[in-house]
Amino acid sequence: SYVLTQPPSVSVAPGKTARITCGGNNIGSKSVHWYQQKPGQAPVLVIYYDSDRPSGIPERFSGSNSGNTATLTISRVEAGDEADYYCQVWDSSSDHAVFGGGTQLTVL
Amino acid sequence: EVQLVESGGGLVQPGGSLRLSCAASGFTFSSYWMSWVRQAPGKGLEWVANIKQDGSEKYYVDSVKGRFTISRDNAKNSLYLQMNSLRAEDTAVYYCARGSYSIENWGQGTLVTVSS
Numbered sequence: 001s002y003v004l005t006q007p008p009s010v011s012v013a014p015g016k017t018a019r020i021t022c023g024g025n026n027i028g029s030k031s032v033h034w035y036q037q038k039p040g041q042a043p044v045l046v047i048y049y050d051s052d053r054p055s056g057i058p059e060r061f062s063g064s065n066s067g068n069t070a071t072l073t074i075s076r077v078e079a080g081d082e083a084d085y086y087c088q089v090w091d092s093s094s095d096h097a098v099f100g101g102g103t104q105l106t107v108l
Numbered sequence: 109e110v111q112l113v114e115s116g117g118g119l120v121q122p123g124g125s126l127r128l129s130c131a132a133s134g135f136t137f138s139s140y141w142m143s144w145v146r147q148a149p150g151k152g153l154e155w156v157a158n159i160k161q162d163g164s165e166k167y168y169v170d171s172v173k174g175r176f177t178i179s180r181d182n183a184k185n186s187l188y189l190q191m192n193s194l195r196a197e198d199t200a201v202y203y204c205a206r207g208s209y210s211i212e213n214w215g216q217g218t219l220v221t222v223s224s
């Protein structure tokens with residue numbers, strides 16, 4: 001089955017740029033979606049189809065996908081961005097949705 | 109406004125059954141794939157199952173195949189998850205979700221605890 005690998009944690013100072021990676025075999029050939037989950041809350045879609053932003057998501061959130069790595073980039077990080085972030089793809093070979101293990105973003 | 113409200117969670121003994129429901133509103137339910145996603149306590153997200161708009165296609169994660177059944181009633185704008193032969197490892201918050209390839213909206217979740 002398809003596996004997505006994320007770093008368990010990323011730390012960044014306020015106002016700096018955070019980059020959260022999602023690794024997978026030839027992930028560049030798949031569409032990657034990203035979710036933000038704050039403690040005690042349901043996840044929220046922040047990036048879909050690699051780099052599109054749903055309405056209401058700040059432009060500070062962006063995404064890219066190439067080769068074996070997809071990246072969620074958060075510019076000008078704010079304290080309110082502190083959350084767990086998950087990447088996700090649809091694996092058409094198994095007809096399964098697959099989530100990465102999640103990355104805890106800490107704002108220093 | 110899209111709303112997804114789950115119900116039916118609770119405490120059940122190993123080997124028992126439970127049926128989760130999800131009431132959808134604020135969008136044309138019959139036009140969307142729907143999914144169930146779960147999250148064990150302190151763990152990450154795990155996709156469980158999804159179902160096509162007319163119910164003609166259903167897919168499941170391997171760990172629940174043969175035990176869980178996803179279904180929908182478009183006339184009632186409702187999604188269901190029948191869970192049989194429950195195991196301790198099925199303990200999780202279960203989210204109702206709109207979408208399939210990407211999850212556009214999530215409910216607040218309902219907690220299922222499998223324990224004796």
